[in-house]
Amino acid sequence: MNDTYELRMGEAHIEVHKFRGGSIVMATIIAVFLQTAIPVHFPKFALLDLPLLLTIYFGLSRRNPSTGLLLGMTIGLLQDSLSGPTVPIGLYGIAKTIIGYLASSIGARLDTEHPIARFALTVIFFGVHQGIVILTRRLLLAQPEPWFTMHLAIGAAVNAIVGVFLFMLLDRLRKN
């Protein structure tokens, strides 16, 4: 069986990557663990959203919208479960489900291997993710949240920068 194959979209050839067995599960567990453990010692680390970065990366790499959205849902629900009491189960689940779907769909149409493309996509997906979370909070939870804050802008930039390097690291989990 070929571990890497190509989608042919017109003239473009886009690779669909597979990963070593269990690597997605392990990466997810490690990301959620780090997301909760490190801010205890370094509070600024909370600016990073590692579960989101993983959702984006595996969505872009796998390029299958169904698996992308299911992985996003799983990661989001895990994050919900470990969040504060004011975060109902499903808040991040919904946002990451949609991000997983969008990332997989875009990954199937564009070449997303270049660091600049990854940076730009991470900024966009971070913004969309926050938009969905804020929309859900406003519509379903009646929690007035500002649409834009400087904190969000900094978060988008930091996540995109870290994402570029994290994605390079995660590339090593791919089957050759």
Place this chain on the structure above:
Amino acid sequence: MVAIPSRHKSLFLLIGVVVLQILFLAIQIRRDSQGRLIRVWTVGAVTPFERVGASGVGGIRGVWNHYFALQNAARDNERLTRENADLKLQLNELQNKADEADRLAKLLDFRQNHKTVPMLAARVIAASADSATQTLYLDRGEHDGIRRNMGVITPDGVVGKISETYPNTSQVLLLTDRDSGVGAMLVESHIQSPVGGAGEPLLSMKYVANDDTVAIGEHVVTSGMDRIFPRDLPVGTVAQIKDGNPFKQIRLKPAANLESLEDVIVLLSVQPLDLTKSENKDTKNSGAPIAEAKPVAEAKKEPQSKSKTAKP
């Protein structure tokens, strides 16, 4: 039966999954926020790793700080020596004042009363998985006697309250969370008003009228009116004041360092506080719980004691 075209299958799956989660969200919103089974399972599965991680990180930091990161040790030593000399001078000045001697005597009474209060030391092992909520996980839970709504403090001041409990773990809602709140009182003016979080490092004191006089640097302590915290625990210090409509916008710097908590104390009592009893209580009663102990600050101000409640 209408067949779904294969190219639209993932879109239908997306819609189905999102709708399911929205329904699930709606069910939760209607319910009282009791502990949910999925939270219990997930926290139960993850917290053992958090414990190991917390110990591991602590160990690595200890080794790093004690054996490698010593380049600033000499400078720190000089600084600490200077600080120590300053502190000794201050201590001498304090010891020469009779009223300070009186305050220290009452402080001793207060601390003796604290000895009988059921308290539990706990270690912080994890933080919230999102940046929107300000919560922490402790390494103690229901098996240690911790229940929801118990107060959490450090020697510096109020930290928050227990928001969820699990068999061996519990979750603390920090004072800085926007859904957090504590009954509080300005020390000088005795104006009472709730203090809550705003999702950022500073706290917010609500319902203080523009006519009331508040000074920067004024200390804020618990009022005991929330029936979670006893009176006179430090909450914070006034850092910013702006006139608002109709109330002042007052921001407080928390007394406890909420950004780097490692060890906390859980007050193992959710009993309503008997404030009347507290006012009249002999401070030497060693059997008194913390809520009933006569606080030092209160005792010091007793001749001018008057309480003024802000009108919300």
